[in-house]
Amino acid sequence: MDKHQLPDLIINGVSGGAGGTYNNVNMDGVGKVVGPIVARMFKGNGHMNLNDDLAAEEAECNGVIKVMGNMRFGTLKVGGVLNVGKSFRGESCTLNGMVSVKGDCELEDFVGEGSFSVGGLLSAGHVDFKLQSQGKANEIGVESLVIRQVNNGFWSKMFSGIIPKLRPELCARTIEGDFIDVEYTTADIIRGNIVIIGPGCTLGRVEYREQITVHPEAKVGKVEKVGE
Amino acid sequence: MEDDLISKKQLLDLTGISYGQLYRWKRKQLIPEEWFIRKSTFTGQETFFPKEMILSRIHNIVNMKEGLSLDEMADKLSDKASFEKVSVTAKEILERNIVSTITLRKFGKSLGDESIYTFEGLVHLFAVDRLLSAGEMSMEEAELLFRTLEEKVSRLESGSWELFFVRKMGVSSFILAQAPAELWFDEGVRLVSKMTYADLIEQLKGKLAYKLVE
Numbered sequence: 001m002d003k004h005q006l007p008d009l010i011i012n013g014v015s016g017g018a019g020g021t022y023n024n025v026n027m028d029g030v031g032k033v034v035g036p037i038v039a040r041m042f043k044g045n046g047h048m049n050l051n052d053d054l055a056a057e058e059a060e061c062n063g064v065i066k067v068m069g070n071m072r073f074g075t076l077k078v079g080g081v082l083n084v085g086k087s088f089r090g091e092s093c094t095l096n097g098m099v100s101v102k103g104d105c106e107l108e109d110f111v112g113e114g115s116f117s118v119g120g121l122l123s124a125g126h127v128d129f130k131l132q133s134q135g136k137a138n139e140i141g142v143e144s145l146v147i148r149q150v151n152n153g154f155w156s157k158m159f160s161g162i163i164p165k166l167r168p169e170l171c172a173r174t175i176e177g178d179f180i181d182v183e184y185t186t187a188d189i190i191r192g193n194i195v196i197i198g199p200g201c202t203l204g205r206v207e208y209r210e211q212i213t214v215h216p217e218a219k220v221g222k223v224e225k226v227g228e
Numbered sequence: 229m230e231d232d233l234i235s236k237k238q239l240l241d242l243t244g245i246s247y248g249q250l251y252r253w254k255r256k257q258l259i260p261e262e263w264f265i266r267k268s269t270f271t272g273q274e275t276f277f278p279k280e281m282i283l284s285r286i287h288n289i290v291n292m293k294e295g296l297s298l299d300e301m302a303d304k305l306s307d308k309a310s311f312e313k314v315s316v317t318a319k320e321i322l323e324r325n326i327v328s329t330i331t332l333r334k335f336g337k338s339l340g341d342e343s344i345y346t347f348e349g350l351v352h353l354f355a356v357d358r359l360l361s362a363g364e365m366s367m368e369e370a371e372l373l374f375r376t377l378e379e380k381v382s383r384l385e386s387g388s389w390e391l392f393f394v395r396k397m398g399v400s401s402f403i404l405a406q407a408p409a410e411l412w413f414d415e416g417v418r419l420v421s422k423m424t425y426a427d428l429i430e431q432l433k434g435k436l437a438y439k440l441v442e
Contacts, residue, residue, distance in 0.1 A: 177247050
């Protein structure tokens with residue numbers, strides 16, 4: 001970045017702003033930004049609409065944030081709901097709430113609790129996620145994937161029966177990775193080196209190279225060892 | 229077309245890399261997005277790759293890995309400019325077996341300075357050498373090919389080309405086309421060989437990668 005001091009963008013209350021390159025972006029309340037934002041530090045609280053790309057070295061999103069374009073970041077913390085219209089790319093993402101991405105999602109570390117939905121490919125180094133409601137991706141390609149279900153209380157159990165979207169489970173078409181440890185997962189195919197299938201899984205086909213463990217309560221169509 | 233593709237499963241078996249590595253390299257843009265080709269097969273949708281390009285690219289990555297971090301490598305591999313600056317001496321070419329002695333003796337001199345070769349010049353030598361050493365082309369044809377490449381390639385806009393080597397009733401000719409090109413020939417024509425610029429530079433990059441790591 002340039003040596004000279006970059007301006008800050010501060011939105012308080014109900015207001016709007018323009019895109020551009022900023023040092024700090026602080027948004028509280030209800031806001032709308034027209035144009036792409038590049039910032040060193042991005043903080044959004046409340047209800048924000050960004051109608052273009054967002055790039056930030058550090059980002060924190062609390063509340064309901066909507067990014068219509070692509071999102072790039074170094075580290076990101078989400079508390080609340082984040083919607084991304086196109087692709088989502090960064091180093092690490094800590095989630096406590098919900099992320100929904102229309103395009104591809106590329107991360108090195110993805111940890112958190114809550115739910116996510118990825119329209120395209122979820123590609124990550126490490127995914128460690130506790131599902132509170134549905135996690136969804138078209139394809140998943142990872143080095144390691146650990147999916148757990150949070151012990152849910154009476155109310156969420158009751159609601160999940162009525163609304164399938166609230167059922168805490170992972171849905172994907174294919175899951176590929178070196179180390180896969182999942183429970184409550186529905187997928188057509190899982191391919192991996194070491195695969196651990198926990199309770200509540202419904203899988204069409206599992207291909208493994210080294211090691212496999214299948215929980216007796218899992219439904220697996222076909223298990224096959226490949227390679228060698 | 230089918231022969232030019234390799235499925236993801238075959239690729240992993242062949243190269244011994246893992247899913248994680250493949251996805252990681254893709255994330256780091258070491259493997260271009262366009263190379264991931266989706267096709268439906270009877271087991272569902274599968275991913276395929278252009279065979280020659282992906283194999284030489286993976287070979288490059290594995291060989292460069294020791295000296296460089298993934299990010300540095302991504303910069304180098306995607307940055308064509310850094311390869312274009314590379315120049316190689318005749319001695320190195322022979323030592324590293326990039327181009328055979330015969331090809332170098334015959335065509336090397338016409339590239340100007342005898343002892344130093346630029347990347348572009350080397351691509352042409354490499355192309356000629358590949359066909360010659362595969363035994364598909366006579367020396368006279370090689371001369372024709374080399375002249376064609378030297379004169380005509382610079383006229384192509386994007387710098388990306390495909391070369392078709394055809395023979396009909398013993399008469400051979402070269403067709404140079406802007407990539408991606410699809411040509412159809414009449415029945416009497418035999419397509420002896422087809423080369424793409426992208427393939428060539430990918431292989432050449434592998435042979436020259438040591439230059440960048442130093």
